[in-house]
Amino acid sequence: MLNVDKLKKGIVIDHIEEGKGMDIYQELHLNDIEMPVVLMKGIHSEKMGKKDLIKIETDIKLNMDILGLIDPDVTINYVSDGKLVRKEKLQLPEKVTGILKCHNPRCISNYEDVGDIDFYLVNKDKKIYRCEYCDSYTTFH
Amino acid sequence: MSEIINLKGRNLVEPNDFTLQELDSIFDLADKILADPASYQEVGKGKLLATLFYEPSTRTRFSFEAAMLRLGGQLIGFDNPDFSSVSKGESLVDTIRTVACYADLGVIRHPREGTAKLVSKGLSNFEMPIINAGDGGHEHPTQTLTDLMTIRHEKGTCNNLTIGLCGDLLFGRTVHSLIKALKRYEGNKFVLISPKELKLPDSVKDLLDDDDYIETDNLDDVIDDLDILYMTRVQRERFVNEEEYLRLKDYFVLDNKKLQNARDDMLILHPLPRNEEIAEEVDVDPRAKYFTQARYGMFVRMALIMKLLGLENA
Numbered sequence: 001m002l003n004v005d006k007l008k009k010g011i012v013i014d015h016i017e018e019g020k021g022m023d024i025y026q027e028l029h030l031n032d033i034e035m036p037v038v039l040m041k042g043i044h045s046e047k048m049g050k051k052d053l054i055k056i057e058t059d060i061k062l063n064m065d066i067l068g069l070i071d072p073d074v075t076i077n078y079v080s081d082g083k084l085v086r087k088e089k090l091q092l093p094e095k096v097t098g099i100l101k102c103h104n105p106r107c108i109s110n111y112e113d114v115g116d117i118d119f120y121l122v123n124k125d126k127k128i129y130r131c132e133y134c135d136s137y138t139t140f141h
Numbered sequence: 142m143s144e145i146i147n148l149k150g151r152n153l154v155e156p157n158d159f160t161l162q163e164l165d166s167i168f169d170l171a172d173k174i175l176a177d178p179a180s181y182q183e184v185g186k187g188k189l190l191a192t193l194f195y196e197p198s199t200r201t202r203f204s205f206e207a208a209m210l211r212l213g214g215q216l217i218g219f220d221n222p223d224f225s226s227v228s229k230g231e232s233l234v235d236t237i238r239t240v241a242c243y244a245d246l247g248v249i250r251h252p253r254e255g256t257a258k259l260v261s262k263g264l265s266n267f268e269m270p271i272i273n274a275g276d277g278g279h280e281h282p283t284q285t286l287t288d289l290m291t292i293r294h295e296k297g298t299c300n301n302l303t304i305g306l307c308g309d310l311l312f313g314r315t316v317h318s319l320i321k322a323l324k325r326y327e328g329n330k331f332v333l334i335s336p337k338e339l340k341l342p343d344s345v346k347d348l349l350d351d352d353d354y355i356e357t358d359n360l361d362d363v364i365d366d367l368d369i370l371y372m373t374r375v376q377r378e379r380f381v382n383e384e385e386y387l388r389l390k391d392y393f394v395l396d397n398k399k400l401q402n403a404r405d406d407m408l409i410l411h412p413l414p415r416n417e418e419i420a421e422e423v424d425v426d427p428r429a430k431y432f433t434q435a436r437y438g439m440f441v442r443m444a445l446i447m448k449l450l451g452l453e454n455a
Contacts, residue, residue: 106277108253112233122347133255134279135344 010035011062012077013054018042020071021052027066033058065096069127069140094121100129104136149451152261153272156282156322164322168290170453171437171444178211181443184452185212191244192218193237194274195251200413200435201274201283205248208442212452217244234263241269246450248272254279270449278312278376284412285318286445287438292369294437295408295430301328303366307393308334308373308418310341315412316373317345324348331355332363336392338385339375360393365402370395372411372418396420403428410434 016024021039024030030037035058045051059078067074068090078086098116102109109117109131119129119138128137146166152158159167174181190209194202198220206216217240233251237260240247247269249257257273257280264271275281292299304323306316310333320341323329331354333341340356357363364370375390377383394417395409411419411431423429447453 104254106252106254108233108251108255108259108276111253112259114259122344130344131255133258134277136254136342137344 016052018050102131107134148448183213185214188214194220241267250274281314291434305332305367313373
């Protein structure tokens with residue numbers, strides 16, 4: 001198994017729900033990063049049974065809103081000089097901007113260039129968000 | 142004399158853009174105009190209202206135009222976007238920004254939901270306030286002002302009422318706006334009467350506490366509980382499927398027989414236009430207030446125009 005401590009500098013996204021690692025990889029566009037990125041799927045976890053994990057060997061600014069939407073239970077570990085320097089727990093964002101699209105076919109955002117749309121969390125359990133323009137509900141994926 | 146509440150330059154995109162105190166100040170002014178219209182016939186002199194109707198409208202457009210003309214103001218605008226720069230590919234926001242260079246106040250109706258919000262954001266650096274005159278099946282806040290003024294006059298209060306909303310609650314923007322507004326007053330209960338295909342959307346229902354509403358598809362079962370029955374039209378223009386529209390359009394028809402069980406002081410309201418959902422025989426029933434409601438609509442729009450243009454002191 002990959003050892004987090006061996007990372008010299010970078011980020012480890014840990015405790016990803018099994019099967020969601022690839023979603024995170026794609027939504028964060030990690031394929032575009034020139035430095036090594038490792039995605040591990042279905043690895044053993046004492047707490048979760050099985051989990052996914054992503055190791056990024058560089059310091060990049062992650063889009064926490066996207067991460068929170070896909071899997072709010074992940075842990076972000078920041079590593080520098082081979083040591084864990086910061087640990088961050090995520091939560092479902094109350095507001096997301098420029099990530100979700102409105103699924104209401106009658107919403108103006110599907111006809112005019114409205115720029116980034118704000119969506120507001122209305123139901124944490126079901127991850128339901130409300131469109132700032134038409135108030136319709138939408139979910140991520 | 143009480144202090145005048147200043148709403149100059151404010152937009153009205155949805156009913157909750159104004160506090161209850163601000164709404165009351167609009168109704169108070171509307172009452173003054175209603176009592177003495179002649180005193181207000183020149184207050185809008187030199188002011189220009191732009192009516193930007195991207196969707197057909199008779200009542201709302203005429204109501205705004207009559208309101209502005211009765212204040213002594215003037216009008217520009219269109220009621221067919223084919224004749225505007227829309228047909229030249231100009232963005233909606235640019236069209237309205239250009240209008241904002243000419244007019245003092247804009248009124249927009251559009252079939253797409255959220256248009257008024259988009260336009261209000263696009264006008265953030267312009268002086269022209271914008272009023273939402275209906276955006277698809279979403280909101281219709283000036284109809285709500287009309288409804289609230291009617292309830293205030295005919296019931297004497299907007300509190301502690303049982304309001305039945307009947308018909309198309311899914312696409313009925315007047316219903317969405319009215320529920321949002323009445324929910325802010327004390328003690329109101331809602332009876333949502335619709336076929337299951339046209340039930341109130343969750344985004345509006347979630348604003349209500351579970352104890353504050355019931356849903357039913359049978360008007361007869363609940364009509365005797367109501368202080369207000371707000372009827373709505375099943376709107377052909379909101380349906381993609383014509384067969385679905387034909388199946389649902391006459392689901393509820395209010396006639397004298399149904400009204401036998403209603404209270405003597407129940408108000409019958411309707412945003413108009415009506416189709417078959419209220420039989421013409423009901424028009425002479427003293428409880429039928431939908432044409433009175435339309436009249437109040439003009440006066441409350443006069444008050445709104447004066448407020449947003451800062452003309453109350455003029």
